[in-house]
Amino acid sequence: MTPLTPQHDDADGPDSSWWRSAAACSGMPPQVVFARRERDAAPALQACARCPVLRRCEETVAPADSWFDGVSAGRLWRNGRPVTRHTSQHRGER
Numbered sequence: 891m892t893p894l895t896p897q898h899d900d901a902d903g904p905d906s907s908w909w910r911s912a913a914a915c916s917g918m919p920p921q922v923v924f925a926r927r928e929r930d931a932a933p934a935l936q937a938c939a940r941c942p943v944l945r946r947c948e949e950t951v952a953p954a955d956s957w958f959d960g961v962s963a964g965r966l967w968r969n970g971r972p973v974t975r976h977t978s979q980h981r982g983e984r
């Protein structure tokens with residue numbers, strides 16, 4: 891099954907597109923939204939922080955249930971599991 895994102899149709903009918911156009915990641919290239927690596931997903935992850943439809947995104951994509959790969963609701967997902975963010979502190983770098 892193809893995961894649903896702001897760049898895909900969902901099953902709620904023709905009035906359901908409002909949230910996709912309101913998404914902060916709207917217009918970003920698929921290789922960013924569906925990135926598998928945190929580095930590639932960074933622009934989308936930053937967009938999530940100011941996204942007005944974060945909850946709708948999470949409900950529609952249902953990343954854990956859909957084995958989603960990409961960015962949804964402020965997290966990068968791989969095979970439906972959230973990817974642990976690697977910050978400079980986690981690596982012991984300053």
Ligand code: SF4
Pocket residue numbers: 896913914915916934937938939941942943944945947948961962963964
């Ligand atoms: S929460 Fe993130 S991935 Fe979902 S629509 Fe908003 S910006 Fe896009």
